[in-house]
Amino acid sequence: MENNYSVERSLRVLVLISLFATAYFARDLILPVLLGFLMALTLSPLSRALFRIGVPHTAAAILLVSGTGLVILLIAAGSAGTIAVWSDELPRMGSEIRGKLSTMSEAVEEVRSATDEVEKLSVDPEAAPEVVVKQPGLLDSAFDTMTRIGATLAVTFILALFLLSSGDLFYRKLVQAFPTLEGKKRALQTVYSIEKQVSRYLLTITIINIALGVCLWLYLTALGMPNAYVWGVAAALLNFLPYLGGFIGTLLVGAFSIVTFDTLGYALLAPIGYQVLTTLEGQFITPWLIGRRLAMNTVAVFLTVVFWGWLWGIPGALVAVPFLVVFKVICENFEPLKTVAIFLSGDDTEEVRSNKAEPLASE
Template sequence: MDDTTSIKYSLRFLVLIALFVTAYFARDLILPLILGFLLALTLSPLSRGMTRVGIPAILSAAILITSAAVGILLVAGGTAGTLALWSDELPRIISDIRHKMSGMNDAVEQVRSVTEEVEAIGDGPNKTQTVAVEQPGIVSSAFDTLTRVGATVAVTLILAMLLLASGDLFYRKLVQVFPTMTGKKRALSTVYAIERRVSHYLLTITVINAGLGVVIGTYLALLGMPNALVWGVLAFLLNFLPYIGGFFGALLVSVLAITEFDSVGYALLAPLGYLVITSIEGQLVTPWLVGRRLAMNTVAVFITVVFWGWLWGVPGALVAVPVLVVFKVICENFEPLKTIGFFLSGDEGPLNEAKGNDDSQPASASQ
């Protein structure tokens, strides 16, 4: 490898690092833009179908985005009261858990006492002073969080509505940018492939998660857990987080179940059932409904979720898989990147199958 090639690879690596650093510090700006594009991609087939039956693009965009906004408000309104009540009762919940887990608490207390004695012996007469830094109040933190979430949701919905209302404007401009017919066809086929894959994936996952919420809510209601509707909504939302959503939901259910039921053994039926239901959904239902064409390499998905979760927290984990789907489709439609697309795929077929998929065929602008 000569010096010129080494410099090129080094510059590419530095540019990649710079992009991720920028993404980290500009999360509040970039995240709603990504969410807006993903929402527009998800709803674009529905908007195009409404346009075919004579509904103007502006009106169809307004109908779809208004429906999405109403759905968000219903979910937020249906869960906010219960979540606020749980927050107020947090001290009582912790006290109940400590009482019911008293046997384990005694053993932990003994270990803690011995640890404190050892630390006291090690410190001797010279004890360090601890300086407590006052943290922002709960009300102030909650207000800042709500403001940030509200701004993100508002920008997402407005951007998605503008993109949907524009119809095929951006597709036509994209075609005009490329000078050759081959480039025009390749760009248009890639854009439509991204639209189909992302829309199919997100719409299918949304329907699956809705069914999962109904099943989990019904199961917990049969066990006698209060607020079964809220549990169903939380299960629906948490399942958008690959891998960690089901575990966190089961952990939350176990905490509340221990406080609601007298028997710890009976209380554990709630998280166990939660894990069983989510495992069936993840291993059987989702692969069957999502389909082979959208199958992803599980290792790649896990690494992507971990990376974006580390970079942006929970919002990053939410957008990780759709962004990976977009990147995979781009790789499959451009020859230099097709090997990467093959490794990102969950298909076990040969490489030439990944190179010869039908998404590489030109798509007409009337799709």
Template sequence: MTVSPASQDVTTDRVIDTPGTEATSDQGSPGRDRRTIRQNVVVIRNFLGVIVAIVAAALLFFAKDVVLPFALGMLIALTLSPLTRGVARYGVPPIVSAVCLILAVALTTAGGLYLLSGPVSEWIDQAPQVRLELENRLRDISASLETVREASERVEDIAEAAKDNDVLKVAIDQPGIVTSTALDMVTLATTALVALVLALFLLASNDIFYVKIVESFPNLTEKTRALRIVYSIEQRISRYLLSITLINAGLGVTVGLSMWALGMPQPALWGAIAFLFNFLPYIGALTGIALCAAMALVTFSSLPYALLPPLAYLLANIIEGQFVTPVFLGRRLNLNAVAVFSAVVFWAWMWGIAGALMAVPLLVCFKSMCDHIPALSVVGNFLNSHVPLQEELNRSDHPE
């Protein structure tokens, strides 16, 4: 049977004009449009997230004097809230336990500062003499530094001579060290007072703010997630700060006894330095060792014996960092060293020494949020100290 060309054209036209054929050719267009819209929404959301993070960092930087006391007060309240809740089970009102705990913290801090004020004042008075003795012990290094300084001064003189003589120079008088120290002490006392008062109010209110936070969310799933985040942050912060305080106290006693046995002057002050400096991860230990080495060089005439105090300080920090802290705190903290060091540097740049001291607790709070919010799970994975994928591979390679 033969088909004429006319019938072939009619058949082709019928195939082309079939209703389902046109729909099939344009079937992927709505799906592609929806995917494009979703991708654009994700890009816009990420861009807005970056903008919000930058604005928040700028606000934290410029509003340090206002935000810092409130952040410190909240950390104190999170640390002590399990104690007030535990005492409340025995019928003690929250206001009573809150007042007792805040008074205990304030009196302990004030007593420690009073006991250390005498040795610290003596160190300040002896600072010029210590500096001269240290320069004498390090004469060769000082000579090299003096040569570099003279060369830099010559370069500056040449640069100044090349400038126009008509340039107006303005000199701004800087406040003296006594004035600066007094201002810093007033600022520190004000920050501590505001933080303690805020912590007192938070502890006395019991769980009312937790209830307010839960009531702010519309459905049961979000309420449960918010409650888990709050209690997780409270539990981790409380365990971390209480544990690290006890560990640092043990380190301070060990360093103080070591300095006393080696004949270093004011061993109690060295114990206090080890206790306080160890709240700064990595940086505090290095600073304490350097300071101990400088004082040992000034105190002892024999160079080999002068190396014993910093070596003892270093050994105590190694034992604490490699054995004691991982055993009592490693699994609870679950943060890698890079994240901790980066947080210390970032918050030290933002808020100075106070920010460096609060860096790890703030990182623990952020890690708790990442563990309970699916959108932040990727960030939480980067903060982990272990690698879940590697553990799964190891289990698959060595089945039980």
């Protein structure tokens, strides 16, 4: 009996490792599919609202997906020129930052010089010549990146369009899969609970991040920061990355404000305002709007962001928290996974234990 349990546990570990290995190597396939489902969940409350006023599911799906795509296209087109100019001026900006932060730059330069001297001493003059592999050109790399991004967005939008236009098709298929009336009721109740909570969270977080970007845009415009709308877009995107996103945004805004403004004291107003806005959003606004029901364990959130960032890079870090929320809600509705849901929840776990939806696994 004990041997069978050991074998079963080993098989579970192997299956888990295989899943993560598959996720790593199949990132280009899994990522757009995951993004498509997340987009469909985010837009599903709006799709249902349009359906209630007489708009067919297909028309609502086309309207919402095309509208989202148009907004993203306009934002990208409006920001591309500014980002291209910034990329060309990065060396000059770096020199200006070093000039205004001369004290810190001198200390960093001393450390770098000492490091170079140590590396020179450690080099063996009789060592074999180093073989340098020629890297692909900048144009080729940019073309490959744009192709990958375009393919990902295409799959994401098409899948979201199909999911939204299908309406209640998946629910009808789920009902048909259960033989008893009680099983059909429990399945529908569980799935509706999952969809309601996840879609509400994703839509709420998206609206909050957009509002944060608008507030930062207005604040930086008032300070006189050029191209402040680009920083608003960046803040909205970075805010999908908990903890790290606000820190990264503060550093970037601080660096560019030092280059832009003449005095260091006035330049610091930009990163300070960025940090104040993100702190208010993270500590008060978001917890108040999403409520305790979807509160997350901060340690679990941080570890999830780090893990998916390591596995998939920046896209993985951005989708880590929405993915964790989906997983938490699913665990809440399946009796064998209730312990995992309690661990992933915030301080108040009573709402997890008293979830109204009957667990589907108990059927």
